[in-house]
Amino acid sequence: MTHAFIVTLAVLGVVGQVLATLLLLVGALWLVGMRAPLEFLRSVAWGYELWLAFVVAAVATAGSLFFSEIAHFVPCELCWYQRICMYPLSITALFGAMLNDHRIARYLLPFPVFGAGISTYHLLIENGVIKQTQTCLLSAPGGCATKWTNEFGYMTIPTLALTGFALAFAFLLLAAFEPRAANAEIDA
Secondary structure, three states, rough: HHHHHHHHHHHHHHHHHHHHHHHHHHHHHOOOOOHHHHHHHHHHHOOOOHHHHHHHHHHHHHHHHHHHOOOOOOOHHHHHHHHHHHHHHHHHHHHHHOOOOHHHHHHHOOHHHHHHHHHHHHHHHHHOOOOHHHHHHHHHHHHHHOOOOOOOOOHHHHHHHHHHHHHHHHHHHHOOOOOHHHHHHOOO
């Protein structure tokens, strides 16, 4: 059962990466002046961005708790820092979504930014690009370089976290700016 759940999380990670790539493409098209894809996305998703950010953060939070509490993977120091960035997102995005308060998204944006930075650093250590510190070696068996999972040849825990942070950032960014306010800026 544990392996089946890990594979399920890995599949969700791949789906999340495809979605994040599509969102990045829409953002890139907007930057070069093609506004229609973003306007379509905004019209479809408006009002649900905080709910989507909550779902991403909640799945990531549940996944990390599964890894440590059920699969008994010992979280390293960097895993804890990533959790510090992800856990509050699940709670605050839920409250923001329930209250339909999109203003909160602007204040939540730093969490996935810092979390993605930590995940990237963790991936560099995990893949031997950067040497892990003594603190990493003391925090968990094998330190921060331990690959507790490696589904599809690349889907490790920091990869899943980075995917979650990227998606949460994209949904929070969509929620942070009302479509009418964005259109008013374009018209000005």
